[in-house]
Amino acid sequence: MSVEMANVVGVAMGSISDWPTMKLACELLEKLGIPYEKHVISAHRMPDELQAFGKSARNNGLKVIIAGAGGAAHLPGMIAANTTLPVIGVPIKTRTLNGVDSLLSIVQMPFGAPVATVSIGESGAKNSALLAAQILATTDKTIEKKLLDLKHEQKVEAKNSEQQFD
Numbered sequence: 001m002s003v004e005m006a007n008v009v010g011v012a013m014g015s016i017s018d019w020p021t022m023k024l025a026c027e028l029l030e031k032l033g034i035p036y037e038k039h040v041i042s043a044h045r046m047p048d049e050l051q052a053f054g055k056s057a058r059n060n061g062l063k064v065i066i067a068g069a070g071g072a073a074h075l076p077g078m079i080a081a082n083t084t085l086p087v088i089g090v091p092i093k094t095r096t097l098n099g100v101d102s103l104l105s106i107v108q109m110p111f112g113a114p115v116a117t118v119s120i121g122e123s124g125a126k127n128s129a130l131l132a133a134q135i136l137a138t139t140d141k142t143i144e145k146k147l148l149d150l151k152h153e154q155k156v157e158a159k160n161s162e163q164q165f166d
């Protein structure tokens, strides 16, 4: 009989149009064996649902929240305003301003509601999963082992890349 593990990471995004980026965070969480749940929630379009999500997140067993949004990206900050869980913000790359708009609106939080902000776009999304894993690994040896394995994998790949020199 397999025992289902409870979701410990909540991945929120402002729109389904953010999914191609946020999917990379989810794939990495899967690779690290971290149970997560994903939601489309918008501070602008679904303010009541957003508040309910933030307020219930801890009681629902989540330990870290990853929130990706683009443009006037209020979602990560508004989740942070409604929870004491760590919130990692992913600035989605935008067509008009290349995601600088997303980055600045996520990173410039006032004192009291911090959002740990990663870089714009795909690398940022992947790093958000790593950062969530690292937070969980402070009290979880299994995740720590998976992170060490991943670092080793990256080192081997980087070393082998030397063979691509002419």
Ligand SMILES: Nc1c(C(=O)O)ncn1[C@@H]1O[C@H](COP(=O)(O)O)[C@@H](O)[C@H]1O
Binding pocket: 013, 014, 015, 016, 017, 018, 041, 042, 043, 044, 045, 068, 069, 070, 071, 072, 073, 074, 075, 076, 092
């Ligand atoms: N930044 C936010 C929020 C929010 O912060 O609450 N809600 C949606 N959005 C963003 O709007 C962009 C365009 O969304 P649509 O593609 O649905 O028009 C997305 O990148 C989304 O994250």
